[in-house]
Amino acid sequence: MLIISTGNKAVAAAVKQAHPSVVAAYPITPQTEIIEQIANYVANKEIETEYIPVESEHSAMAACIGASVTGVRTFTATSSHGLLYMHEMLHWAAGARLPIVMANVNRALGPGWNTWAEHTDAFSQRDTGWLQVFVGTVQEAYDATLMAFRIAEDERVLLPVMVNLDGFSLSHIMQSLDTVELGDFIPPMKLPHAIDVNNPMGYGPMTGPADYFTFRWDIERSMRDARDVIRETEEEFARRFGRKYGPTEDYLCEDADVVVVSMGTLGKEAEVAVDILRKEGIKAGSMRLRWFRPFPDLDLKGKEVVVIDRDYSFGFGGVVAASIRAKTGVECYNVIAGLGGQEVTYDDIAGFVRDRKIGEEMWFGVSE
Amino acid sequence: MSEIPKEEYIKTCTAACAGCSSSLCLRYVLKAAGPDTVLVIPACCTSVIQGVYPNTSFNVPVYNIAFAAAAACASGMSKAFRSAGKKTNVIAYAGDGGTVDIGIQALSGAFERGTDFLYICYDNEAYGNTGMQRSGATPLGALTTTTPGGKGEFKKDLDRIVAAHNPPYMATACSSYPLDLYKKVKKALSIEGPKFIHILAPCPPGWRYESDRTIEMGKLAVKTGSWVLWEREYGKLTVSGPSKAAMKNPLPLEEYLKGQGRFKKATPEIIAKLQQALNKNLERIRKEEEGIC
Numbered sequence: 001m002l003i004i005s006t007g008n009k010a011v012a013a014a015v016k017q018a019h020p021s022v023v024a025a026y027p028i029t030p031q032t033e034i035i036e037q038i039a040n041y042v043a044n045k046e047i048e049t050e051y052i053p054v055e056s057e058h059s060a061m062a063a064c065i066g067a068s069v070t071g072v073r074t075f076t077a078t079s080s081h082g083l084l085y086m087h088e089m090l091h092w093a094a095g096a097r098l099p100i101v102m103a104n105v106n107r108a109l110g111p112g113w114n115t116w117a118e119h120t121d122a123f124s125q126r127d128t129g130w131l132q133v134f135v136g137t138v139q140e141a142y143d144a145t146l147m148a149f150r151i152a153e154d155e156r157v158l159l160p161v162m163v164n165l166d167g168f169s170l171s172h173i174m175q176s177l178d179t180v181e182l183g184d185f186i187p188p189m190k191l192p193h194a195i196d197v198n199n200p201m202g203y204g205p206m207t208g209p210a211d212y213f214t215f216r217w218d219i220e221r222s223m224r225d226a227r228d229v230i231r232e233t234e235e236e237f238a239r240r241f242g243r244k245y246g247p248t249e250d251y252l253c254e255d256a257d258v259v260v261v262s263m264g265t266l267g268k269e270a271e272v273a274v275d276i277l278r279k280e281g282i283k284a285g286s287m288r289l290r291w292f293r294p295f296p297d298l299d300l301k302g303k304e305v306v307v308i309d310r311d312y313s314f315g316f317g318g319v320v321a322a323s324i325r326a327k328t329g330v331e332c333y334n335v336i337a338g339l340g341g342q343e344v345t346y347d348d349i350a351g352f353v354r355d356r357k358i359g360e361e362m363w364f365g366v367s368e
Numbered sequence: 369m370s371e372i373p374k375e376e377y378i379k380t381c382t383a384a385c386a387g388c389s390s391s392l393c394l395r396y397v398l399k400a401a402g403p404d405t406v407l408v409i410p411a412c413c414t415s416v417i418q419g420v421y422p423n424t425s426f427n428v429p430v431y432n433i434a435f436a437a438a439a440a441c442a443s444g445m446s447k448a449f450r451s452a453g454k455k456t457n458v459i460a461y462a463g464d465g466g467t468v469d470i471g472i473q474a475l476s477g478a479f480e481r482g483t484d485f486l487y488i489c490y491d492n493e494a495y496g497n498t499g500m501q502r503s504g505a506t507p508l509g510a511l512t513t514t515t516p517g518g519k520g521e522f523k524k525d526l527d528r529i530v531a532a533h534n535p536p537y538m539a540t541a542c543s544s545y546p547l548d549l550y551k552k553v554k555k556a557l558s559i560e561g562p563k564f565i566h567i568l569a570p571c572p573p574g575w576r577y578e579s580d581r582t583i584e585m586g587k588l589a590v591k592t593g594s595w596v597l598w599e600r601e602y603g604k605l606t607v608s609g610p611s612k613a614a615m616k617n618p619l620p621l622e623e624y625l626k627g628q629g630r631f632k633k634a635t636p637e638i639i640a641k642l643q644q645a646l647n648k649n650l651e652r653i654r655k656e657e658e659g660i661c
Contacts, residue, residue, distance in 0.1 A: 055477030062440035203432060
């Protein structure tokens with residue numbers, strides 16, 4: 001069914017169809033609309049979900065953990081400081097191998113207070129053991145949320161998944177949304193280690209170095225297996241519902257001399273920039289990175305690469321550029337742009353490509 | 369004691385200290401709760417008592433969670449069990465640090481939301497698990513490794529904080545009175561909604577007394593009126609048997625303090641302050657029981 005929706009409402013619509021047993025959440029701008037919408041579904045009895053209005057994000061994730069380990073589907077949503085406040089619990093969720101799904105509406109971090117888009121919040125959670133996907137459209141916010149439950153709950157994964165969407169520039173904009181008849185796309189959740197009073201176990205007790213090491217390796221092994229599960233899930237989604245997704249969304253990359261790598265909503269701007277550059281005779285392409293964890297294998301050999309980082313690791317560089325250099329060995333022109341919601345248009349991006357200085361870093365809009 | 373089941377829920381493999389009263393408390397809590405029970409524990413002595421992976425000393429499921437998160441985790445668990453039609457007892461079993469300090473926000477949230485669970489704070493009046501550092505529950509004058517001159521502040525009044533949430537049932541208990549504890553856990557679990565039991569759990573290494581004196585230490589706490597056993601059902605307070613007698617004619621406070629190394633630096637002024645606070649507390653409990661307040 002074709003409707004008009006914000007990014008936030010698209011996430012809520014997907015959650016409604018995935019039908020979690022428990023949603024525990026705390027409101028924060030610009031995520032609020034997601035949980036307001038879910039609260040409405042619950043109040044109107046459109047879904048049979050226990051909605052736990054917790055007193056903090058730390059407790060939101062703790063409550064999801066407590067519910068999930070009984071073997072039921074859980075969901076929460078947050079943003080920015082809320083995500084950082086639950087940081088500790090993100091480790092507990094992944095370490096306990098719980099398939100919790102969370103929407104994170106990407107937002108900058110204070111000070112100063114800033115409610116607009118930036119990816120530093122999600123990247124701060126890079127090493128927690130969560131899968132992370134970044135979406136670029138309202139439709140993708142919906143589709144990725146549906147697929148997140150399926151991927152997280154696959155027995156080869158059993159790790160939590162974070163669906164990232166840009167604050168305001170996606171969470172609050174209206175686009176067309178084609179909802180699907182879900183059918184059996186998301187099977188009932190089966191947690192092999194669900195709490196069973198007839199088979200009592202200690203969950204997460206004191207663990208010595210050797211056993212702890214094994215648990216960490218198990219997470220990494222599942223992260224590696226998750227690549228297959230993601231691919232299979234996205235392929236099945238395409239077969240059933242006609243929309244194709246992959247680890248990246250590539251636009252005119254094959255014959256490109258220069259490729260713009262970006263994430264989130266800037267990826268769509270980059271595609272328009274590519275069209276402009278092609279008319280000027282510059283063979284440009286756009287590669288929007290969708291999956292950040294597990295990090296995909298990227299084929300960028302022989303290309304000039306312009307990486308737009310909507311984040312920064314102080315004293316080091318852009319996180320995406322650093323990841324690409326480390327994983328591919330390809331050098332790039334690292335543009336730091338869009339921090340705290342800074343406007344970045346397709347014209348700006350075309351300019352980055354025209355003025356590229358491979359091997360250098362440039363802060364967009366900052367005068368020396 | 370014949371009404372207490374013989375079934376044991378704490379087996380071998382426990383890594384508890386000798387004379388650990390918290391293990392004793394847990395033994396009776398689990399006997400009262402029975403096998404259809406899940407324990408949720410934050411960082412605390414119980415994470416030691418349960419033993420080291422792959423062993424566990426408990427034969428009920430024990431869910432370990434981050435220090436601040438026991439009540440919130442139990443909250444999610446309780447909702448999930450109830451929505452699946454399961455009556456499984458969810459018991460958050462947390463030390464005083466995880467309750468009065470770092471965990472109090474989650475505790476307050478879970479009680480405000482009316483979570484159907486039992487929260488038990490076993491109170492050894494310091495961070496026992498990590499070697500006795502000061503907590504908000506450490507009494508005035510007590511030595512800990514972070515209050516080497518004796519704590520300068522009074523113990524936080526946890527019970528009045530919890531009471532402000534108006535739970536249907538709350539009680540105090542002490543490891544030296546297991547039958548009283550057993551009955552209170554039984555009663556708590558028969559009531560729907562958030563329940564709270566605050567147990568005084570003397571700690572030999574932390575309080576600096578010989579490990580064979582744990583029972584005696586708890587009895588002295590009650591007999592001097594330092595710790596009062598009571599229960600409050602739907603707002604109505606009743607003083608429990610052992611404290612009824614003690615409140616009429618309490619032993620001198622020094623009887624309780626003198627056997628503990630942690631009070632060896634307590635001056636007469638400190639002891640007088642403790643005595644004054646104790647008297648005030650007993651008076652408040654008397655008045656509440658009589659319905660005067």
